Amino acid sequence: MGIKIPLLKAVSLGYERDMVTFSIKYGSLPNFYATAVIDTGCPFCIISESTIQKTRINYKDKPVHHKQVWLGGILFELRCLGECEIFFRDNQNTPVPFKQDIYVGIPLSLKKGTILSQQIPCFVGKDFLDKNFLSIIRSKDGNTYLQEID
Amino acid sequence: MSNQILISLESYEKDFMDFQERLSEIRKSNPDQFIAFGKGKILASGESMEKIKENLEKLRIDPTKTVIEFVSKNEIRMIV
Numbered sequence: 713m714g715i716k717i718p719l720l721k722a723v724s725l726g727y728e729r730d731m732v733t734f735s736i737k738y739g740s741l742p743n744f745y746a747t748a749v750i751d752t753g754c755p756f757c758i759i760s761e762s763t764i765q766k767t768r769i770n771y772k773d774k775p776v777h778h779k780q781v782w783l784g785g786i787l788f789e790l791r792c793l794g795e796c797e798i799f800f801r802d803n804q805n806t807p808v809p810f811k812q813d814i815y816v817g818i819p820l821s822l823k824k825g826t827i828l829s830q831q832i833p834c835f836v837g838k839d840f841l842d843k844n845f846l847s848i849i850r851s852k853d854g855n856t857y858l859q860e861i862d
Numbered sequence: 863m864s865n866q867i868l869i870s871l872e873s874y875e876k877d878f879m880d881f882q883e884r885l886s887e888i889r890k891s892n893p894d895q896f897i898a899f900g901k902g903k904i905l906a907s908g909e910s911m912e913k914i915k916e917n918l919e920k921l922r923i924d925p926t927k928t929v930i931e932f933v934s935k936n937e938i939r940m941i942v
Binding site for chain 1: 864867868870871872874875878879882885896911915925926927928929930931932934937938939940941942
């Protein structure tokens with residue numbers, strides 16, 4: 713049986729979206745936790761600046777991966793944290809680990825501290841879904857999963 | 863190690879969904895603030911992430927395992 717990760721129906725930026733809770737292990741620091749929008753239109757896995765600010769990670773020293781990335785009308789700079797270990801909870805209630813390149817999205821077109829810049833969510837992007845053969849599957853029972861497809 | 867991650871994932875997810883349920887109410891009571899939410903209640907609130915982290919540390923709560931969201935007075939809608 714392949715990987716099957718239950719998704720949450722939750723509101724982010726004003727609309728209900730497919731979201732997931734996950735844990736990120738960066739270097740020797742303890743895991744930190746976040747909720748992300750599953751977005752097949754987003755090429756990368758992005759941690760929001762407000763989420764990374766919960767940790768002691770000095771993300772501003774990390775190399776810039778893309779200098780100008782537009783997302784929903786907001787200009788971002790993506791800084792690369794490198795490969796991290798991320799964990800999801802599957803439908804058997806077991807933590808499932810993955811290795812994944814993670815980027816931090818820093819809004820550039822918004823004044824720091826503005827209301828919108830503080831509400832940008834994290835994204836689990838297409839790179840992760842493609843690499844692990846995962847698709848969003850809507851079950852007839854009303855639940856939604858990230859599921860491994862043969 | 864993996865059991866600890868599972869417990870924290872479950873706890874974080876529950877806190878996040880509880881926060882979602884109470885969002886309209888929090889929007890009225892604590893507009894334009896960062897909210898740290900856990901165990902069904904607001905643990906700390908403040909105008910900056912630094913302030914929230916300070917408050918949580920005083921309460922001996924780990925911010926990296928806590929749901930912290932900025933709640934604007936008016937709901938922002940965005941298509942991404």
